[in-house]
Amino acid sequence: MATKLSLNLQIWRQAGPDKPGKMVDYKLNDVSPDMSFLEMLDVLNDDLLQKGEEPVEFDNDCREGICGMCSLVINGVAHGPQKGTATCQLHMRKFKDGETVTIEPFRAKAFPVVKDLVVDRGAFDRIIAAGGYISINAGGAPDANAIPIPKEYADEAMDAAACIGCGACVAACPNASASLFVSAKISQLALLPQGQPERYRRATSMVAQMDAEGFGDCSNHAECEAVCPKEISIAHIARMKRDYLRSVFK
Amino acid sequence: MKLNAKVPAGPLPQKWDQHKFDLKLVNPANKRKYEIIVVGTGLAGASAGASLAELGYNVKIFCIQDSPRRAHSIAAQGGINAAKNYPNDGDSVWRLFYDTVKGGDYRSREANVYRLAQVSANIIDQCVAQGVPFAREYGGLLDNRSFGGAQVSRTFYARGQTGQQLLLGAYSSLMRQAAIGKVKQFSRREMLELIVVDGQARGIVVRNLMTGELESHVGHAVVLATGGYGNVYYLSTNAKNSNATAAWRCHKKGAYFANPCFTQIHPTCIPVSGHYQSKLTLMSESLRNDGRVWVPKKKGDTRSPEHIPEDERDYYLERKYPSFGNLVPRDVASRNAKAVCDDGHGVGETRLAVYLDFADAIQRMGEHTIKEKYGNLFDMYERITDDNPYKVPMRIYPAVHYTMGGLWVDYNLMSTIPGLFVLGEANFSDHGANRLGASALMQGLADGYFVIPYTIGDYLAKSSFNGVDASHAEVKEAESQVEANTQKLLSINGKKTVTEFHRELGQIMWDYVGMSRDENGLQHALTEIPQLREEFWQNLLIPKDSKTLNKNLEFAGRVADFLELGELMARDALERKESCGGHFREEHQTPEGEAMRDDENFAFVSAWEYAGLNNAPNMHKESLTFENVKLTQRSYK
Numbered sequence: 001m002a003t004k005l006s007l008n009l010q011i012w013r014q015a016g017p018d019k020p021g022k023m024v025d026y027k028l029n030d031v032s033p034d035m036s037f038l039e040m041l042d043v044l045n046d047d048l049l050q051k052g053e054e055p056v057e058f059d060n061d062c063r064e065g066i067c068g069m070c071s072l073v074i075n076g077v078a079h080g081p082q083k084g085t086a087t088c089q090l091h092m093r094k095f096k097d098g099e100t101v102t103i104e105p106f107r108a109k110a111f112p113v114v115k116d117l118v119v120d121r122g123a124f125d126r127i128i129a130a131g132g133y134i135s136i137n138a139g140g141a142p143d144a145n146a147i148p149i150p151k152e153y154a155d156e157a158m159d160a161a162a163c164i165g166c167g168a169c170v171a172a173c174p175n176a177s178a179s180l181f182v183s184a185k186i187s188q189l190a191l192l193p194q195g196q197p198e199r200y201r202r203a204t205s206m207v208a209q210m211d212a213e214g215f216g217d218c219s220n221h222a223e224c225e226a227v228c229p230k231e232i233s234i235a236h237i238a239r240m241k242r243d244y245l246r247s248v249f250k
Numbered sequence: 251m252k253l254n255a256k257v258p259a260g261p262l263p264q265k266w267d268q269h270k271f272d273l274k275l276v277n278p279a280n281k282r283k284y285e286i287i288v289v290g291t292g293l294a295g296a297s298a299g300a301s302l303a304e305l306g307y308n309v310k311i312f313c314i315q316d317s318p319r320r321a322h323s324i325a326a327q328g329g330i331n332a333a334k335n336y337p338n339d340g341d342s343v344w345r346l347f348y349d350t351v352k353g354g355d356y357r358s359r360e361a362n363v364y365r366l367a368q369v370s371a372n373i374i375d376q377c378v379a380q381g382v383p384f385a386r387e388y389g390g391l392l393d394n395r396s397f398g399g400a401q402v403s404r405t406f407y408a409r410g411q412t413g414q415q416l417l418l419g420a421y422s423s424l425m426r427q428a429a430i431g432k433v434k435q436f437s438r439r440e441m442l443e444l445i446v447v448d449g450q451a452r453g454i455v456v457r458n459l460m461t462g463e464l465e466s467h468v469g470h471a472v473v474l475a476t477g478g479y480g481n482v483y484y485l486s487t488n489a490k491n492s493n494a495t496a497a498w499r500c501h502k503k504g505a506y507f508a509n510p511c512f513t514q515i516h517p518t519c520i521p522v523s524g525h526y527q528s529k530l531t532l533m534s535e536s537l538r539n540d541g542r543v544w545v546p547k548k549k550g551d552t553r554s555p556e557h558i559p560e561d562e563r564d565y566y567l568e569r570k571y572p573s574f575g576n577l578v579p580r581d582v583a584s585r586n587a588k589a590v591c592d593d594g595h596g597v598g599e600t601r602l603a604v605y606l607d608f609a610d611a612i613q614r615m616g617e618h619t620i621k622e623k624y625g626n627l628f629d630m631y632e633r634i635t636d637d638n639p640y641k642v643p644m645r646i647y648p649a650v651h652y653t654m655g656g657l658w659v660d661y662n663l664m665s666t667i668p669g670l671f672v673l674g675e676a677n678f679s680d681h682g683a684n685r686l687g688a689s690a691l692m693q694g695l696a697d698g699y700f701v702i703p704y705t706i707g708d709y710l711a712k713s714s715f716n717g718v719d720a721s722h723a724e725v726k727e728a729e730s731q732v733e734a735n736t737q738k739l740l741s742i743n744g745k746k747t748v749t750e751f752h753r754e755l756g757q758i759m760w761d762y763v764g765m766s767r768d769e770n771g772l773q774h775a776l777t778e779i780p781q782l783r784e785e786f787w788q789n790l791l792i793p794k795d796s797k798t799l800n801k802n803l804e805f806a807g808r809v810a811d812f813l814e815l816g817e818l819m820a821r822d823a824l825e826r827k828e829s830c831g832g833h834f835r836e837e838h839q840t841p842e843g844e845a846m847r848d849d850e851n852f853a854f855v856s857a858w859e860y861a862g863l864n865n866a867p868n869m870h871k872e873s874l875t876f877e878n879v880k881l882t883q884r885s886y887k
């Protein structure tokens with residue numbers, strides 16, 4: 001049995017969207033290294049409740065790295081220290097006894113804080129609504145094998161489609177750009193024959209919506225790729241930019 | 251009320267086509283006069299919402315998460331079945347139908363299952379057209395694999411993220427309709443009450459989870475696609491927000507609850523590591539294609555696996571089931587794992603685990619091939635356990651995974667409340683007493699894309715509706731019920747958190763209404779659950795502010811409902827004095843320890859009618875007749 005950890009937590013507390021927020025210190029002992037990061041917060045919350053204090057609100061659902069709900073900046077890094085790992089998959093064995101751990105929400109102008117560590121990422125839904133789809137109604141599809149798709153393209157489309165829409169890329173970007181998220185969808189659909197008819201229109205309208213939501217421009221810092229839990233490549237941003245330019249000069 | 255399943259007459263293969271022709275249509279110009287409320291944005295809800303909007307209906311759609319794309323369906327890994335027969339290996343609609351009825355241990359409705367198999371092929375077409383990047387072969391055509399012991403390769407998949415890709419496809423169609431205003435989307439909303447006016451489901455009351463405000467929404471029909479209730483066990487593979495509240499509140503308003511005791515325990519999950527455990531992680535079933543399950547022959551053997559020689563290992567599935575080996579159905583694999591652990595052969599720190607060993611497969615195919623096939627699963631395992639499964643065998647144990655039971659629906663997917671339709675895991679309809687791997691995704695999308703668009707029209711066309719708005723007495727009544735319930739929860743000044751109550755309930759359910767059940771245990775559960783419920787309402791510790799994001803309050807409402815549903819599950823399990831599928835009664839087994847059905851007395855669906863909290867519910871029976879398949883005892887020897 002590995003030894004238990006004692007941690008000094010510094011957590012962003014904010015009572016509501018228009019309320020001021022601040023970092024608050026908590027001490028937590030007896031943390032098992034086998035706990036997940038969110039289980040550690042569960043334990044903290046049970047402690048707070050027992051002491052009559054307000055528990056810390058944070059988003060989570062699947063707790064296995066696929067729903068994209070969890071969204072914490074841990075020690076200054078979106079989703080924390082482990083590469084290719086969402087917050088919920090991070091385990092306490094990655095931390096040292098006595099360590100100070102800061103926990104903050106994903107910050108961006110387009111992601112307003114709802115409460116404590118919970119933010120509103122509705123902007124992502126609106127970007128998808130602007131064009132992140134193929135226009136097909138239920139019932140009208142041809143046989144699934146009617147159009148063969150080279151495996152390389154299908155695989156690359158899948159790499160892009162693996163995006164979980166968490167928004168870590170935005171939180172990590174100095175410009176709070178959503179380019180990695182947006183390009184992952186544009187790229188997925190651009191790689192598939194089914195996505196061709198709307199390809200350039202899609203790029204224009206999704207990029208326009210991204211701008212309208214108040215996300216910044218991409219200036220190639222690549223911080224997004226570094227924190228992305230699905231390791232989405234910035235090569236997709238390059239494809240998005242090409243498609244966007246082509247659509248503008250078409 | 252007498253149950254009428256409304257199964258159309260005629261030969262099985264023609265029932266659905268004939269029915270579609272017989273259903274009344276809503277004239278295209280009239281569709282925009284109807285308002286449909288869809289609760290849930292998983293595969294079932296998102297596909298229904300998108301399809302209904304495409305037809306011209308006005309749709310309002312609700313979910314608990316901050317985006318429809320995050321519904322629990324996103325976590326499905328392994329794949330989706332369809333009777334395409336692309337590999338030319340003998341699959342057909344009939345075979346998929348047959349396998350599903352047999353796999354469900356003859357406790358499902360033939361006509362529903364046949365329709366499911368029929369529309370399965372359309373689902374794959376639809377998803378490919380949406381841009382779902384299914385796995386392909388070098389020739390560019392779709393790849394298939396055999397899944398969960400099926401004798402044919404009919405499972406389509408997108409790496410280990412099939413649910414994610416299918417859901418994102420349905421979500422993109424939904425958002426396309428949102429952009430043109432046919433869908434109005436409401437995230438971070440929890441349905442807490444059904445509004446019934448003149449006997450028709452006409453709306454819902456939701457809590458805005460960000461502000462705590464109650465909102466009422468009225469329409470002409472309500473489509474419930476709120477998922478399964480596996481979280482009644484506290485620990486399960488379901489997402490943390492998965493719950494039974496919407497279904498349970500509808501049940502209390504008159505919707506019958508069918509086969510509540512039919513739950514599926516999945517054999518390959520990562521074992522519990524400590525008291526703090528908040529959920530369990532599934533390791534895809536596909537691993538059993540190449541992994542070998544074993545335990546030490548010696549009881550209480552604490553040697554590490556590499557020190558246990560080959561002849562001191564018991565590959566118990568291969569030994570007991572020579573023809574299916576490690577690929578026996580889920581219920582059989584789960585029960586056997588429990589049995590060897592109960593018998594003292596368990597491994598790992600808690601002794602509640604068995605090995606799933608890839609050493610032979612790695613030797614046969616090379617580490618590279620194994621990495622290609624299962625890389626992301628192996629990584630996930632290592633992240634959680636800190637063990638490298640390429641080097642040491644995985645430790646696995648069964649966990650609650652899926653609930654076959656759910657609200658009772660007829661062939662049109664309508665519940666016993668007119669105008670309340672139930673789709674996906676929330677209904678009981680297609681999987682009988684046990685669901686086959688890769689069939690839940692198929693059912694959710696079948697219901698949403700290809701069934702509800704037809705059947706809801708018939709209901710709307712044949713019904714007349716009185717005007718209902720926010721000031722209607724029934725709306726006000728529903729709102730005040732919700733408000734009263736919230737206030738009741740907030741007024742408790744106790745000492746135990748919601749999580750503690752949930753954990754305790756889960757333990758009772760797992761011990762007595764879990765993988766195997768007997769009369770004593772079930773009776774025990776039936777006294778313990780009401781006691782725990784009583785304590786809950788006296789001793790809950792809860793943050794008091796309801797006008798803000800308050801997850802403890804959300805969970806308190808859900809646990810309160812689980813404390814009622816759990817009792818119904820135990821009661822249903824007690825009444826079903828036979829073993830079938832996932833429901834194993836110790837008293838009813840063959841001399842070899844296999845499940846023993848009683849077709850003479852139990853070939854029925856139990857549909858429970860709510861009769862008030864302190865009254866025993868009434869059981870109604872829908873008897874199941876099998877005209878097209880012969881009932882056999884399952885044997886995987």
Ligand SMILES: Cc1cc2nc3c(=O)[nH]c(=O)nc-3n(C[C@H](O)[C@H](O)[C@H](O)COP(=O)(O)OP(=O)(O)OC[C@H]3O[C@@H](n4cnc5c(N)ncnc54)[C@H](O)[C@@H]3O)c2cc1C
Pocket residue numbers: 289290291292293294295312313314315318320321322323324325326327328329330412413439440441442475476477478487488489492493495496532651652673674675676687688689690691692694
């Ligand atoms: C880990 C895992 C792996 C799986 N793998 C497979 C697989 O490989 N193949 C397969 O076929 N099946 C698989 N399954 C089963 C399958 O994923 C589910 O049965 C299926 O996705 C359920 O879909 P659904 O649309 O019915 O509900 P869900 O996806 O559970 O969606 C429920 C929706 O309802 C909403 N909701 C719930 N309650 C309320 C409320 N009160 N108010 C408002 N909204 C509410 C939620 O927010 C959500 O949007 C897997 C399940 C798990 C847990």
Ligand code: SF4
Pocket residue numbers: 162163164165166167168169170180181184224227228229230231232
């Ligand atoms: S690109 Fe990566 S970081 Fe950005 S939303 Fe998608 S998964 Fe999250």
Ligand code: FES
Pocket residue numbers: 059060061062063064065066067068069070086087088089164
């Ligand atoms: S909780 Fe779902 S990705 Fe972390």
